[in-house]
Amino acid sequence: MPELPLNLKAALNKIDTPAYVMDVSLLKRNMIVADRVRTEAKCKVLLATKSFAMPAVFPIMRDYLDGTTASGLYEARLGFETFSKEVHVYSPAYTEGEVVELLKFSDNIYFNSIDQIKRFSPIVRAAGPNKKIGIRINPGYSKATLGGHLYDPCAPNSRFGVIKEQLDGLPWDDIDILHAHALCEALHDGSLGLIEHVGKEFGKYIRRVKEVNFGGGHFINDPGYDVDVLIKALNDFRASYPHVGVAIEPGSGLVRNAGYLVSTVLDVLYNACEIAVLDTSAACHMPDVLEVPYTPEIFGAGEAGAYPHTYVLGGKTCMTGDIIGTYSFSTPLKAGDKLVFTDMMQYSFVKNNSFNGTPLPDLAVLHEDGRYEIVRRFGYEDFKLKLCAIS
Ligand SMILES: Cc1ncc(COP(=O)(O)O)c(C=O)c1O
Incomplete structure (x- = not known):
């Protein structure tokens, strides 16, 4: 199991827990990879804010x-x-009101169905020549590697995108962008497969648009991802369709392994096994642990039995299933110990909740010079305001 990075180790005693901590040096490492895709494949790279939205960085x-x-x-x-x-x-x-409002903030509005695009594209067109209209297609191809059908946009009966058999019914003269999001935590073979599949199966429609967006799920900063394969696939696609611009819109792939969730052990108890209760919670602070499901890594810890002291780690909510996982440690855990979960920037704080009135973790940044900055601390007022009229 990886050891705590030195910069984090040096900052650890300053960190009040729980806290989501973005490590700027790791973010920059990831951004350099994204920039390579941009420059070497002449491809737009957009951040999917559903996955990660920390305006401080x-x-x-x-x-x-x-x-x-x-x-x-x-x-x-x-x-x-x-x-x-x-x-x-x-x-x-979208509702009509949302489309009207969106025009203030977005120049690129993508629709999901024939009915929505026919109803709302006149509103978008009327807003001026810089507004672009996109259509999401269901390419009937996916290499989603997570959670089975739960995260596969092309799963049977998926509501995402117009299926191939219906594409002739779209108002192609009015469409600028073809959007094919089909991946989830996909390695380069998934990206390559999708790009080749779209190029082969949808040429008739690609010739009608100005831009093709290959969606998110390209896990470009995963250690197993070969970025050169993506760059070549995008360049080959552009060679086949020289008139179109290309884009990808990863979320997780941009912040992979770039930050942490730091927590503290509050209590240790025993019921047929050793149990530690933390000040963080799977149900509230890392919902994907229960949804996907998966077991996140902790610096310095191993799987059950790998080290002499094994614990079930649980959150402090009332939900019996609020269990993060079973881990082992080289020394016994005690109240006050800090545990650091790795790779906790994507789909964590954007999805968190305060069930049971559980406090939300700080949002924080660990700067390259070692400075630890809390960018947002939440309190009782944040909890109350979700439930009460503003007085
Ligand atoms: C349309 C669309 N674009 C982009 C993304 C970002 O995906 P990821 O964070 O897996 O890269 C998603 C994720 O669900 C999505 O639905």
Whole structure:
């Protein structure tokens, strides 16, 4: 199991827990990879803010990326206000009011169905020549590597994107961008497969648009991902369709292994096994642990039995299943010990909740010079405001 990085070790005693900590040096390492894709494949790279949205580090990311892509009105507005580059938005369905409002924040609005695009594209067109209209297709191909059908956009009966048999019914004269999001934590073979599949199966439609967006799920900063394969696939695609621009919109792939969730052991108890209760919770602070499900890594810990002292780690909510996993340690755990979960920037704080009134972790940044900065601390007022009228 990896040891605690030295910069984090040096900052650990300053960190009040729980805290999500973005490590700027690791973020920059990831951004350099994204920038390579941008320059060597002449491909737009957009940050999917559904996965990661920490405006405190957007000034760093902005230099390496083309903009953001949103899941709806609020994320689009956040991207517009805090990232301040291109804003793209896709939602499985919009209300008319949302489309009107979105036009203030986004120049690239993607629709999911024939009905939605026919109803709302006149509104987008009327807003001016810089507004672009996208359509999400269901390419009928996926290499989602997570969670089976739960994260496969092309799963049977998926509601995402227009299926191939219906594509002739779209108003192609009115469409600027073809969008094919089909991956989830895919390695280079998944990216390559999708790009080749779309190029082979949808040429008739690609010739009608100005841009093709290959969606998210390209896990470009995973140690197993060969970025050269993606760059070559994008360049080959552009050689076949020289008139189109290309884009990808990863979330997780941009912040892979770039930050942590730091927690503290509150208590240790015994019921047929050793149990440690933490000040963080799977149910509240790392919901993907239960949803996907998966077991996150902890610096210095191993799987059950790998080291002499094995514990089930649980959160402090009332939910019996609020279990993060079973881990082993070289020394016994005690109240006050700090545990650091690795790779905790994606789909963590964007999804967290305060069930049971559980406090939300700080959002924090570990700077390259070792400075530890809390960018947001939450308190009782944040909990109360979600439940009460504002007085
Ligand atoms: C349309 C769309 N784009 C981009 C993404 C980002 O995916 P990831 O964070 O896996 O890269 C998602 C994730 O669900 C998505 O639905």
